[in-house]
Amino acid sequence: MSRATVVRPEEIRRHNLSQVLQQIHVHGEMSRAELTASLGLNRSTIGDLVADLVRRGMVDEHVPAGGDKAGRPSHVVAPRRDGPYVLAVEVEVERMVTAAVGLGGRVHVRRETPLASPLSPSGACTQIARDARWLAARMPGDARLVGVGVSVPGTVSRLDGLVVHAPNLGWRSVPFGATLRQRLGSDVRIGNNANLGAVAEHQRGAARQLRDVVYVTGSVGVGGGVIVDGAEILGAGGYAGEIGHIMLDPDGPACHCGSNGCLETFLGEHALLRAAGCAGSPGSGAVASVFSDARLGRQPAAGAVAQLAVVLGRALGILINVFNPEAIIVHDMLEEIVRLQRPAVEAEIARRSKPESRGTLRLLTPELGRDSALIGASELAFQAVVSGIE
Numbered sequence: 201m202s203r204a205t206v207v208r209p210e211e212i213r214r215h216n217l218s219q220v221l222q223q224i225h226v227h228g229e230m231s232r233a234e235l236t237a238s239l240g241l242n243r244s245t246i247g248d249l250v251a252d253l254v255r256r257g258m259v260d261e262h263v264p265a266g267g268d269k270a271g272r273p274s275h276v277v278a279p280r281r282d283g284p285y286v287l288a289v290e291v292e293v294e295r296m297v298t299a300a301v302g303l304g305g306r307v308h309v310r311r312e313t314p315l316a317s318p319l320s321p322s323g324a325c326t327q328i329a330r331d332a333r334w335l336a337a338r339m340p341g342d343a344r345l346v347g348v349g350v351s352v353p354g355t356v357s358r359l360d361g362l363v364v365h366a367p368n369l370g371w372r373s374v375p376f377g378a379t380l381r382q383r384l385g386s387d388v389r390i391g392n393n394a395n396l397g398a399v400a401e402h403q404r405g406a407a408r409q410l411r412d413v414v415y416v417t418g419s420v421g422v423g424g425g426v427i428v429d430g431a432e433i434l435g436a437g438g439y440a441g442e443i444g445h446i447m448l449d450p451d452g453p454a455c456h457c458g459s460n461g462c463l464e465t466f467l468g469e470h471a472l473l474r475a476a477g478c479a480g481s482p483g484s485g486a487v488a489s490v491f492s493d494a495r496l497g498r499q500p501a502a503g504a505v506a507q508l509a510v511v512l513g514r515a516l517g518i519l520i521n522v523f524n525p526e527a528i529i530v531h532d533m534l535e536e537i538v539r540l541q542r543p544a545v546e547a548e549i550a551r552r553s554k555p556e557s558r559g560t561l562r563l564l565t566p567e568l569g570r571d572s573a574l575i576g577a578s579e580l581a582f583q584a585v586v587s588g589i590e
């Protein structure tokens with residue numbers, strides 16, 4: 201005989217409160233009527249839950265001016281400008297970006313620091329702590345920091361905030377989450393930059409209305425994030441999406457992961473510079489100058505971009521066969537390749553993927569620009585706030 205699970209009223213209330221907060225976070229301003237319709241709860245329950253969020257200083261309610269002919273207009277619930285905010289951090293090789301982000305995904309203040317060389321873990325902690333103070337000083341007096349989300353270009357364990365390996369930062373086995381938590385005295389969540397970019401574009405960018413999306417980003421390394429049926433794929437240990445290490449040629453160049461001929465060795469910035477016969481290194485402006493030459497049709501830059509376009513199309517063909525996505529979003533250097541060589545990328549996709557898997561696939565560029573991983577980091581921090589509300 202099966203035993204019915206007993207759910208206590210306070211658990212139901214906590215769940216509903218978190219659902220209301222999630223709706224307002226995702227959609228921004230909403231009327232009580234819209235909340236009632238989207239959550240399937242009755243009007244008085246929604247009224248109580250909203251009043252609770254108002255008491256907690258998270259949202260504001262107002263009655264819209266005018267109203268309709270049928271009677272009283274529905275109250276509008278909106279995130280408070282001086283309500284709780286999270287600190288979003290994007291650690292990159294050439295820059296560090298931090299922002300104070302409020303409910304609803306509103307970026308209140310943003311700070312970008314260019315870097316001559318990648319920061320060490322302790323250097324990054326110091327910079328983040330300094331930025332946190334700088335951002336807090338520019339927020340309204342009542343605004344509270346409720347969490348921290350960090351994007352790292354590497355393999356990251358979300359469970360404990362361990363950076364397993366971030367090759368381009370030179371970090372290995374760094375307990376970054378724990379160190380930063382101690383330093384800031386706040387809850388800290390850490391994610392991989394491409395996974396977070398995928399989440400951000402799905403929630404607030406180019407893939408808002410879509411349920412099956414692959415996001416691929418490329419600079420020095422190549423990474424990816426996959427959304428299947430509206431949910432992010434993390435894998436057993438949280439390491440899914442290592443698209444850069446799909447093996448294309450077993451006899452290809454050695455990769456830092458220990459294998460050979462990984463996609464990253466044919467599609468990253470090193471590969472572009474090699475193909476363009478350029479002696480420069482990534483980050484020195486050499487990559488930008490290859491693209492500006494290619495835009496003018498100058499060789500060997502144009503040929504190098506065309507060569508990488510074929511590799512990109514091949515890789516996307518594999519992803520299409522595996523995931524059958526509605527859209528693929530290409531970010532950073534890969535976005536630039538698609539801008540210059542879209543027909544070549546699409547022709548290679550058509551050669552390498554099954555027509556039924558390709559379907560009506562759209563090849564998109566990000567709507568959040570370079571900030572997709574930063575916004576994704578804020579979403580990671582808000583997930584903890586929304587699901588942990590009591």
Ligand SMILES: [Zn+2]
Pocket residue numbers: 444445455456457458459460462464
């Ligand atoms: Zn590899």
